[in-house]
Amino acid sequence: xxxxxxxxxxxxxxxxxxxxxxxxxxxxxxxxxxxxxxxxxxxxxxxxxxxxxxxxxxxxxxxxxxxxxxxxxxxxxxxxxxxxxxxxxxxxxxxxxxxxxxxxxxxxxxxxxxxxxxxxxxxxxxxxxxxxxxxxxxxxxxxxxxxxxxxxxxxxxxxxxxxxxxxxxxxxxxxxxxxxxxxxxxxxxxxxxxxxxxxxxxxxxxxxxxxxxxxxxxxxxxxxxxxxxxxxxxxxxxxxxxxxxxxxxxxxxxxxxxxxxxxxxxxxxxxxxxxxxxxxxxxxxxxxxxxxxxxxxxxxxxxxxxxxx
Amino acid sequence: xxxxxxxxxxxxxxxxxxxxxxxxxxxxxxxxxxxxxxxxxxxxxxxxxxxxxxxxxxxxxxxxxxxxxxxxxxxxxxxxxxxxxxxxxxxxxxxxxxxxxxxxxxxxxxxxxxxxxxxxxxxxxxxxx
Numbered sequence: 001x002x003x004x005x006x007x008x009x010x011x012x013x014x015x016x017x018x019x020x021x022x023x024x025x026x027x028x029x030x031x032x033x034x035x036x037x038x039x040x041x042x043x044x045x046x047x048x049x050x051x052x053x054x055x056x057x058x059x060x061x062x063x064x065x066x067x068x069x070x071x072x073x074x075x076x077x078x079x080x081x082x083x084x085x086x087x088x089x090x091x092x093x094x095x096x097x098x099x100x101x102x103x104x105x106x107x108x109x110x111x112x113x114x115x116x117x118x119x120x121x122x123x124x125x126x127x128x129x130x131x132x133x134x135x136x137x138x139x140x141x142x143x144x145x146x147x148x149x150x151x152x153x154x155x156x157x158x159x160x161x162x163x164x165x166x167x168x169x170x171x172x173x174x175x176x177x178x179x180x181x182x183x184x185x186x187x188x189x190x191x192x193x194x195x196x197x198x199x200x201x202x203x204x205x206x207x208x209x210x211x212x213x214x215x216x217x218x219x220x221x222x223x224x225x226x227x228x229x230x231x232x233x234x235x236x237x238x239x240x241x242x243x244x245x246x247x248x249x250x251x252x253x254x255x256x257x258x259x260x261x262x263x264x265x266x267x268x269x270x271x272x273x274x275x276x277x278x279x280x281x282x283x284x285x286x287x288x289x290x291x292x293x294x295x296x297x298x299x300x301x302x303x304x305x306x307x308x309x
Numbered sequence: 310x311x312x313x314x315x316x317x318x319x320x321x322x323x324x325x326x327x328x329x330x331x332x333x334x335x336x337x338x339x340x341x342x343x344x345x346x347x348x349x350x351x352x353x354x355x356x357x358x359x360x361x362x363x364x365x366x367x368x369x370x371x372x373x374x375x376x377x378x379x380x381x382x383x384x385x386x387x388x389x390x391x392x393x394x395x396x397x398x399x400x401x402x403x404x405x406x407x408x409x410x411x412x413x414x415x416x417x418x419x420x421x422x423x424x425x426x427x428x429x430x431x432x433x434x435x436x437x438x
Binding site: 027028029030031032033064066071073074076078080083088090175177179187 | 349350351425426427428429430431432
């Protein structure tokens with residue numbers, strides 16, 4: 001059973017297109033004003049799933065609106081319960097980002113096109129490495145991350161035709177911002193799925209620093225993402241629901257995912273600007289050891305022009 | 310030596326600026342209204358603008374009316390009036406150009422009854438995770 005055909009491609013749009021917000025030079029936004037922009041250029045959104053192709057980015061739309069308390073910003077729907085000059089607290093909801101890696105869609109249907117995005121996976125039996133037997137496999141996922149790392153070259157490849165489908169989770173949680181200065185801010189988040197898909201949590205801590213050199217705007221983010229074992233198991237674990245081959249069963253532990261993001265924008269006119277973006281996230285060893293994960297990092301990169309409507 | 314240098318530089322600037330400043334000072338250019346008011350920030354303001362101008366008798370050449378960089382009318386008389394309708398989404402500036410040189414300017418300021426309010430943006434740029 002191929003899980004990919006059962007995922008609605010629109011959800012991927014919600015996750016990947018709308019969460020790719022524009023690089024906004026001004027941190028203040030006008031209340032009650034919709035903002036739309038479209039970026040055109042070239043970029044890649046990596047997919048760490050085994051034998052999955054990266055998504056190629058050509059057009060990236062952006063939309064956000066801030067009311068007095070409610071706001072929508074590229075996939076986040078939030079209600080700010082506390083707003084002060086230096087900090088804010090909001091209740092937010094968003095579609096879980098992990099689902100994006102499992103969604104399939106056709107390039108002609110959407111703004112973001114893919115390079116052969118249909119995920120195809122090799123049979124477990126066709127792997128050059130012989131899968132371990134059931135007992136070996138049980139020991140395998142109980143090993144320490146260091147041991148797992150050393151064993152990765154012998155990792156089995158999952159047979160995706162036996163996998164059960166992953167569902168889209170809707171996460172709700174609390175978000176806090178500390179605006180240290182006009183250049184620096186810290187964001188914290190704690191989220192939980194309300195539709196009981198994975199019954200877990202994820203949290204993040206992100207530091208942002210901006211610099212302005214005449215018209216050039218540079219922005220750097222350093223962040224740490226934590227995902228609970230339940231979340232990791234739901235999306236990246238392999239169990240008897242997926243395959244009867246015990247050798248492929250796998251349960252990752254909780255995930256620690258540090259990341260860094262750099263972006264630059266240079267306004268050409270009032271409406272046009274050049275922009276470039278790069279994000280790198282290191283994947284946890286317990287995640288890379290999953291039979292369905294092929295890479296040890298995931299990245300987003302894009303360079304192009306942005307037009308604000 | 311220092312004084313002499315300053316003197317000559319000052320004289321040079323004065324001579325260069327003289328024709329331009331003379332022209333600007335003697336040109337009568339008025340537009341009304343000077344303000345265009347909307348209910349809320351972001352709305353478009355519809356207004357009819359009256360332009361009046363009078364150039365000194367010595368002035369001659371092609372006289373044109375511009376809105377920012379856009380030419381509205383050319384071949385204007387040395388004295389005249391004009392009524393034009395505009396849809397303004399932001400404050401704008403009008404110019405009288407004589408022989409490819411701006412000689413006077415007036416602006417219309419777009420104001421809203423409810424002043425714009427701003428708040429901090431709460432979403433990371435290009436965030437996927």
